[in-house]
Amino acid sequence: DTEVTQTPKHLVMGMTNKKSLKCEQHMGHRAMYWYKQKAKKPPELMFVYSYEKLSINESVPSRFSPECPNSSLLNLHLHALQPEDSALYLCASSLVDEQYFGPGTRLTVT
């Protein structure tokens, strides 16, 4: 099974809201990732967790806050977002280098 699940599928939020995106995998992968993807662009790395510790933060604004409660779960907490943050947010996991992606959360900031 190479499944990564993400919830919700769609999210609309105002600029003053606080919301969270969730990601789950049960493949025993020890690395988990958050990517942001704009239309007709490739995925852009935001954060990497390795063995539940944040190992890479690609200079992402503090209005995005990642959390890894355990080896199977990854959250992305959102607060005071801007309209330009509207995008497809992808979660991925890997054992070594081969990354498997979830279906994504389509986020719209109004």
Next chain:
Amino acid sequence: EDQVTQSPEALRLQEGESSSLNCSYTVSGLRGLFWYRQDPGKGPEFLFTLYSAGEEKEKERLKATLTKKESFLHITAPKPEDSATYLCAAAGEKLTFGTGTRLTIIP
């Protein structure tokens, strides 16, 4: 800095018309070259991993090959359901994606 370049940006083929997509890479310490398929509004779907020059992988109508500087995704006798964006990514210090090739197969 690691770079991955894909060409063409877009490709329209008639059903059954075979072709190849190109992925050129400049990556320090390449740990693997990956191909993904992405449908609109969905996450990338893993297709292949290639580790060393000369390696080939096949799946249905798709075959991926690797040289020291390029990878090719060959599509043989494509069907309309093969229409998608095909992403190439190279693993160096991190995973670097190309901008993708949007493939459209016309019935």
